[in-house]
Amino acid sequence: xxxxxxxxxxxxxxxxxxxxxxxxxxxxxxxxxxxxxxxxxxxxxxxxxxxxxxxxxxxxxxxxxxxxxxxxxxxxxxxxxxxxxxxxxxxxxxxxxxxxxxxxxxxxxxxxx
Amino acid sequence: xxxxxxxxxxxxxxxxxxxxxxxxxxxxxxxxxxxxxxxxxxxxxxxxxxxxxxxxxxxxxxxxxxxxxxxxxxxxxxxxxxxxxxxxxxxxxxxxxxxxxxxxxxxxxxxxx
Numbered sequence: 001x002x003x004x005x006x007x008x009x010x011x012x013x014x015x016x017x018x019x020x021x022x023x024x025x026x027x028x029x030x031x032x033x034x035x036x037x038x039x040x041x042x043x044x045x046x047x048x049x050x051x052x053x054x055x056x057x058x059x060x061x062x063x064x065x066x067x068x069x070x071x072x073x074x075x076x077x078x079x080x081x082x083x084x085x086x087x088x089x090x091x092x093x094x095x096x097x098x099x100x101x102x103x104x105x106x107x108x109x110x111x112x113x
Numbered sequence: 114x115x116x117x118x119x120x121x122x123x124x125x126x127x128x129x130x131x132x133x134x135x136x137x138x139x140x141x142x143x144x145x146x147x148x149x150x151x152x153x154x155x156x157x158x159x160x161x162x163x164x165x166x167x168x169x170x171x172x173x174x175x176x177x178x179x180x181x182x183x184x185x186x187x188x189x190x191x192x193x194x195x196x197x198x199x200x201x202x203x204x205x206x207x208x209x210x211x212x213x214x215x216x217x218x219x220x221x222x223x224x225x226x
Contacts, residue, residue, distance in 0.1 A: 034214055043117070043219035044156075044204065051213070090156065094212055100169055101148070101206075101215060103156035 004093045006104035013081045014112050021076040021107045023091030032094040033074045034101075035065055039087045047089075050074060061085070086111045115139045119205050119218035126195055126225055134190040134221045136205030145188045146206040146215060147180065149173070156204070162188065163211075195225045 007022040025031060035047040048059025055067045061084075065076045074091060091104040118137045126132050138145050147159040160170040162180055179191045188207075192199055202222050206215040 032212060032214075036217070041219075043119075044206075044217035046214050046216070049214050100158050100161060101146070101156075102158070103148075105155050 004091050004102050004104040006089075006091050006107050008107050009105065010108045010110070012110040012112060015083055016080050019076075019078040019081045019085065019109065021089050021091075021109070023074045023076065023104060024072055025074060025091075025093045026072060027093065033065075033067060034092040034094075035059065035063070035074075035076050036090045036092055037087045038090065038106075044090065047076070081109075081111050083111050083113070085109060115216075117205055117207055117216050117218035119203075119221050121221060122219065123222045124224070126223070128197060128225055129194050131191065131193050132195055132223060134192075134203050134205075134223070136188045136190070136218055137186050138188055138205070138207030139209075139216055140186070142207035142209050142216075144168075144208045144211055144215075145180075145182070146208075147190045148204040148206065148217075149201040150204065150220075151198075151201040159190070159203075192223075195223075197225050199223060200225045 004025045013019050033050040036044040037047050038044050047063050048057045050057050050067045058064045063078045065074055067074050088106045088108050090106050093102045120135045145162040148156050150156045158171050160174045160180055161168045177193050181189050202220045204217050204220045206217045208215040
């Protein structure tokens, strides 16, 4: 069975400080991994993806994530948070099968001035 | 930039009524999906659709639900005899290939009263 765990349901950071959103997965295969962001009243927007190429993946809006197979992790980071980063972030896994996405529970990010 | 569009953005319906949620996937995509998110819960997979038939469905997707691609552009989710517990945000998504990133619509918030 495959699953994805987001370790923090809420993260609060000050503007200009680093952001770290943690994600661990379990998979019997080599998964594809994604981070999506959902701003209030908006759809799910793809931030970045890992599909067995470079382990450090750069995405939009200054976000990046590192795939660590030994730790089964795919944590999302940004060096300097902006107010517009306040949103909910989802770590998503596609196991090595047909293509059904498995979503983490989400991490709500709050950015304070 | 191409995007997945969903209509309506909000739908209120009485218990027992039928609803149809509509989606227009990205035009060159071949794989289509419906997900839902009950308030405060995880995003859950409902069904995937390829080559005019259901490829995979979850336990949630029982006889009450059906999907259809009535023409070359629309992809619909029908819920017969809605129940209170069907209240959720429903997301449509599409992807160009299997096992790759999906692009999500902005969602339809369904409220069953």
